[in-house]
Amino acid sequence: MIKKINVLYFSATGTTKKVASKVAEAVRDGLSQGGAGEIPTEFFNVSQPQAREKTYTFGNDELLICAFPVNAGRIPNLLLPFVKGNIRGEGAFAIEVVTFGNRAFDDALIEMKMILEENGFTSEAAGAFSCRHSFSEILGAGRPDEEDLKEAETLGKAAAEKLLKAESDGSDSKAATGTFAVDGNPELPGYYRPQDRYGNPINILKVVPKTDMSKCKRCFECAKVCTMGSISFDDPAVMTGKCIKCNACLRVCPTGAKYFDDPGYILHKTELEEMYAGRRAENRLFY
Numbered sequence: 001m002i003k004k005i006n007v008l009y010f011s012a013t014g015t016t017k018k019v020a021s022k023v024a025e026a027v028r029d030g031l032s033q034g035g036a037g038e039i040p041t042e043f044f045n046v047s048q049p050q051a052r053e054k055t056y057t058f059g060n061d062e063l064l065i066c067a068f069p070v071n072a073g074r075i076p077n078l079l080l081p082f083v084k085g086n087i088r089g090e091g092a093f094a095i096e097v098v099t100f101g102n103r104a105f106d107d108a109l110i111e112m113k114m115i116l117e118e119n120g121f122t123s124e125a126a127g128a129f130s131c132r133h134s135f136s137e138i139l140g141a142g143r144p145d146e147e148d149l150k151e152a153e154t155l156g157k158a159a160a161e162k163l164l165k166a167e168s169d170g171s172d173s174k175a176a177t178g179t180f181a182v183d184g185n186p187e188l189p190g191y192y193r194p195q196d197r198y199g200n201p202i203n204i205l206k207v208v209p210k211t212d213m214s215k216c217k218r219c220f221e222c223a224k225v226c227t228m229g230s231i232s233f234d235d236p237a238v239m240t241g242k243c244i245k246c247n248a249c250l251r252v253c254p255t256g257a258k259y260f261d262d263p264g265y266i267l268h269k270t271e272l273e274e275m276y277a278g279r280r281a282e283n284r285l286f287y
């Protein structure tokens with residue numbers, strides 16, 4: 001039986017953490033209502049580079065809720081070496097969670113599920129949740145909301161039921177929990193390429209945030225939250241490494257000194273807002 005629930009998450013602007021925490025709470029409650037007793041939950045925040053230097057290994061009496069945001073329809077590509085190499089399951093169970101910004105999750109969920117299964121996990125359930133887009137105030141605004149968190153709860157409860165059933169059947173966990181499919185192309189044909197509504201490509205790969213030094217108070221909150229560890233602790237206007245446009249620095253800055261003004265970035269953001277802000281993308285649960 002499950003002795004420990006683990007939540008390993010990357011979350012630059014907080015939505016992924018929120019969804020994963022709700023899933024974890026629901027699994028824990030579901031297991032304890034099914035007679036499993038109080039099960040401890042541990043959180044592993046891998047949003048900063050130091051945390052991604054370690055390897056995380058989970059045993060066959062543990063459940064991992066592994067949660068990442070979708071970037072360009074996939075698991076953020078700079079995080080792939082970590083996900084592939086440093087999250088190991090020695091027969092542990094997993095729930096894969098991805099969050100996306102009201103456009104689409106494309107192949108991110110299937111990618112995560114395939115990697116974790118390759119790394120020794122048995123998948124119990126998986127979900128893709130539409131949240132606020134990191135680039136925008138209006139794209140998926142306010143999400144995850146109550147309705148989304150109810151669906152996160154449904155996912156957690158379903159996983160708990162499967163685990164309890166496996167336990168009561170007394171059968172081999174893999175056979176008892178069974179396999180399930182998720183949406184996405186297992187061939188992982190490529191990354192979503194930003195484009196305008198006419199299909200013209202927009203290249204934002206080299207874009208980095210700028211800093212208005214007349215507003216900056218040198219509190220270095222931006223450097224502390226930078227998910228790539230790329231903002232200099234000597235001068236917050238200086239980028240020392242790569243930027244994935246996660247927007248953590250913009251959201252944390254207390255004076256609004258960080259901003260993007262690259263015309264391609266602004267165009268991409270505007271096009272996404274004009275194409276997708278008027279709808280509510282659905283969450284998808286698989287188990």
Ligand SMILES: Cc1cc2nc3c(=O)[nH]c(=O)nc-3n(C[C@H](O)[C@H](O)[C@H](O)COP(=O)(O)O)c2cc1C
Pocket residue numbers: 010011012013014015016017069070071072073074099100101102103104105131132133134135192244245246247
């Ligand atoms: C570089 C980048 C690429 C993204 N690509 C997609 C995408 O392909 N589809 C989508 O719907 N959302 C996309 N998003 C939005 C994020 O997946 C979404 O906002 C997510 O909830 C952010 O999680 P966080 O709040 O935990 O950081 C992208 C965000 C960033 C920063």
